[in-house]
Amino acid sequence: MQLQLQQLLPVYFDEAPRHTSEVWRRDLSFSKGEYVKIVAPSGSGKTSLMHFLYGLRNEYSGNIVYNNQNLRNYSAEDIAGYRKDHVSIVFQNMRLFPEQTVFENLELKRQLNPFHPVEKIAEMAQRLGIGNKLSSKSRICSYGEQQRVAIIRALMQPFDFLLLDEPFSHLDEVNSQNAMQLMLEEAKLRNAAIIFADLERIDYFPYTRLFHL
Numbered sequence: 001m002q003l004q005l006q007q008l009l010p011v012y013f014d015e016a017p018r019h020t021s022e023v024w025r026r027d028l029s030f031s032k033g034e035y036v037k038i039v040a041p042s043g044s045g046k047t048s049l050m051h052f053l054y055g056l057r058n059e060y061s062g063n064i065v066y067n068n069q070n071l072r073n074y075s076a077e078d079i080a081g082y083r084k085d086h087v088s089i090v091f092q093n094m095r096l097f098p099e100q101t102v103f104e105n106l107e108l109k110r111q112l113n114p115f116h117p118v119e120k121i122a123e124m125a126q127r128l129g130i131g132n133k134l135s136s137k138s139r140i141c142s143y144g145e146q147q148r149v150a151i152i153r154a155l156m157q158p159f160d161f162l163l164l165d166e167p168f169s170h171l172d173e174v175n176s177q178n179a180m181q182l183m184l185e186e187a188k189l190r191n192a193a194i195i196f197a198d199l200e201r202i203d204y205f206p207y208t209r210l211f212h213l
């Protein structure tokens with residue numbers, strides 16, 4: 001299982017300033033089991049990159065190739081299958097259903113392609129300190145609580161690659177470390193890779209490769 005970036009560049013970026021990037025306009029290949037840290041100052045295209053890799057947007061030159069298949073050639077059905085089985089994401093802006101409860105947000109995701117039994121939802125919520133929020137509508141949860149829900153939601157499905165777009169922006173150090181530990185355990189269970197994009201280096205992500213965007 002390989003995810004390849006071939007000379008990738010957002011179409012809305014100027015070419016000139018990008019020569020310093022270790023990601024844009026490069027040929028890179030990520031494999032299952034790798035922990036990849038991408039340090040990305042604000043505005044360097046972190047969210048763009050994550051959305052491209054998730055198959056949400058394709059305003060880029062170059063190619064993204066998953067297991068020798070170019071994402072550009074995927075049908076809508078192929079993209080749905082790619083997201084269901086192979087790649088999961090924690091969005092920077094969470095994207096929960098505001099009128100659904102925390103439990104419903106998680107269970108909706110779980111039912112699409114169950115990797116864990118339903119009991120795991122409460123177990124993970126307890127572990128991240130939001131066990132008492134399961135029956136609250138997600139819109140009334142704090143940003144930090146919503147971020148933990150978004151993290152657990154990403155772990156409800158199978159994946160080979162877990163994409164993290166500033167997943168701890170609303171969390172304190174202790175909560176971030178707990179959530180990181182859970183994601184590492186879940187990645188290990190699947191022998192999956194983690195691609196973690198953030199503004200800065202953080203100590204508690206044991207990356208095996210480091211890139212500056």
Ligand SMILES: Nc1ncnc2c1ncn2[C@@H]1O[C@H](COP(=O)(O)OP(=O)(O)OP(=O)(O)O)[C@@H](O)[C@H]1O
Nearest residue numbers: 012040041042043044045046047048049059092199
């Ligand atoms: N669809 C688009 N069309 C034109 N410009 C865009 C588009 N999407 C993003 N940009 C621009 O590209 C740059 C990078 O945006 P992006 O959201 O990827 O950055 P980021 O590194 O995630 O930033 P932040 O850390 O501040 O969230 C920004 O200047 C943004 O305005």
